[in-house]
Amino acid sequence: QSVLTQPPSASGTPGQRVTISCSGSSSNIGSNTVNWYQQLPGTAPKLLIYSNNQRPSGVPDRFSGSKSGTSASLAISGLQSEDEADYYCAAWDDSLNGHVVFGGGTKLTVL
Amino acid sequence: EVQLVESGGGLVQPGGSLRLSCAASGFTFSSYAMSWVRQAPGKGLEWVSGISGSGGSTYYADSVKGRFTISRDNSKNTLYLQMISLRAEDTAVYYCAKARYGDYIPTIDYWGQGTLVTVSS
Numbered sequence: 001q002s003v004l005t006q007p008p009s010a011s012g013t014p015g016q017r018v019t020i021s022c023s024g025s026s027s028n029i030g031s032n033t034v035n036w037y038q039q040l041p042g043t044a045p046k047l048l049i050y051s052n053n054q055r056p057s058g059v060p061d062r063f064s065g066s067k068s069g070t071s072a073s074l075a076i077s078g079l080q081s082e083d084e085a086d087y088y089c090a091a092w093d094d095s096l097n098g099h100v101v102f103g104g105g106t107k108l109t110v111l
Numbered sequence: 112e113v114q115l116v117e118s119g120g121g122l123v124q125p126g127g128s129l130r131l132s133c134a135a136s137g138f139t140f141s142s143y144a145m146s147w148v149r150q151a152p153g154k155g156l157e158w159v160s161g162i163s164g165s166g167g168s169t170y171y172a173d174s175v176k177g178r179f180t181i182s183r184d185n186s187k188n189t190l191y192l193q194m195i196s197l198r199a200e201d202t203a204v205y206y207c208a209k210a211r212y213g214d215y216i217p218t219i220d221y222w223g224q225g226t227l228v229t230v231s232s
Contacts, residue, residue, distance in 0.1 A: 002155065035218050037156070044206060044222035045148075045156065056211075056220065088156050092217040099170050100146065100158035100217045 003028060004089050004103035011109040015078040020106045022089030024070050028101050032092040034072040036065055039086045039105075048087070049074060076108075084110045113137040113221045115207045117169035120226030127197050127230070133190040133207030133223060141165065141185040144210035144220060147192045149228075159205070160192065163218040170216065175201075197230045204228075 005023040012018040022034065047056050049065035053073065064075045072091075076083055089103040105108035131147070146161040160181040161170045169181050180193040190207055204225040211220035220227040 032217070037219075039156075044224060045219075046217070046222075047211065047220050050211060050218045050220075086155075090156075090158070090217060094172060097170065099172055100161065101159060102156045105155035 002104035003093065003101035004091065006087075006089060006103035006106045007061075008104065009107050009109065011111055012079045013111045014075075014079055015083060016079045017075060018079060018108065019076075020074045020087050020089075022072045022074070022103050024072075024091060024101070026070060028070075028091045028093040029031045029067065029072055030070040031094060034065065034067050035090045036072075037088045037090065039088065041085070045088065052111070057084045079110055081110045084108055113209065114208060115221055115223035117205065117207045117223045117226035120205065120228045122229045122231065123197055124232050125198060125230055128156070128193070128195045129197065130194070130226060131192040131205055131207075131226060131228070135188045135190065135207075135209070140188040141181075142213065144214045144216045145183060145190045146208045146210070146216055147179075147181060147190075148206045148208050148222075149201075150206070150221070150225075151200075154203075157203070161210075162190070163214045163216075168214070183214040194228070197228075199230050202228060202230045 033051045037045040038048045039045040052067040053065045093101045147159040207223040208219040209221040211218040
């Protein structure tokens with residue numbers, strides 16, 4: 001059971017917009033920024049969004065993030081086949097001397 | 112170019128010990144916090160432990176507290192994870208990971224390729 005809650009799966013057709021939610025609590029998302037990672041099959045994760053809504057260089061602007069209260073969302077517009085991957089949210093949690101918590105991951109399928 | 116190369120994984124019996132290493136290059140190692148993140152077969156990511164750039168502050172997931180110890184040797188640009196009292200549920204690919212900003216552990220911008228730890232009799 002992950003501290004951050006994500007839907008296990010999401011899907012869309014090419015060109016569509018999809019969103020993935022991430023729900024936490026006051027000790028993590030409610031008081032710290034959220035990061036999103038993309039993991040393509042058989043590879044290490046890659047930073048997709050940091051500080052709630054910032055994109056590292058090289059990440060297409062089709063990817064966007066937002067945060068409100070104790071929840072966050074990742075939006076992917078203009079869905080492409082290469083976006084099929086697992087997506088994870090993560091944040092610092094202030095409880096228990098501090099630690100990082102991840103969501104359980106959302107497998108995105110491009111139909 | 113940032114490179115993180117893990118080593119030390121393998122097969123170990125329940126109750127056994129193992130030490131993972133991560134050789135870092137391409138950045139000023141002592142200026143950045145580092146973490147270990149693991150992924151059990153077919154499962155999601157789980158953060159295991161983090162350490163500040165100086166090594167003066169360490170953090171652990173509840174699941175490994177008291178059994179795992181993170182450390183670093185800034186003179187050798189190397190990160191370590193000493194694991195004792197290993198359990199079957201510790202079986203996973205262990206990734207070495209670099210913080211994007213100084214000592215801010217949660218934002219990871221580089222990951223190693225991972226090393227597999229299998230705990231089984």
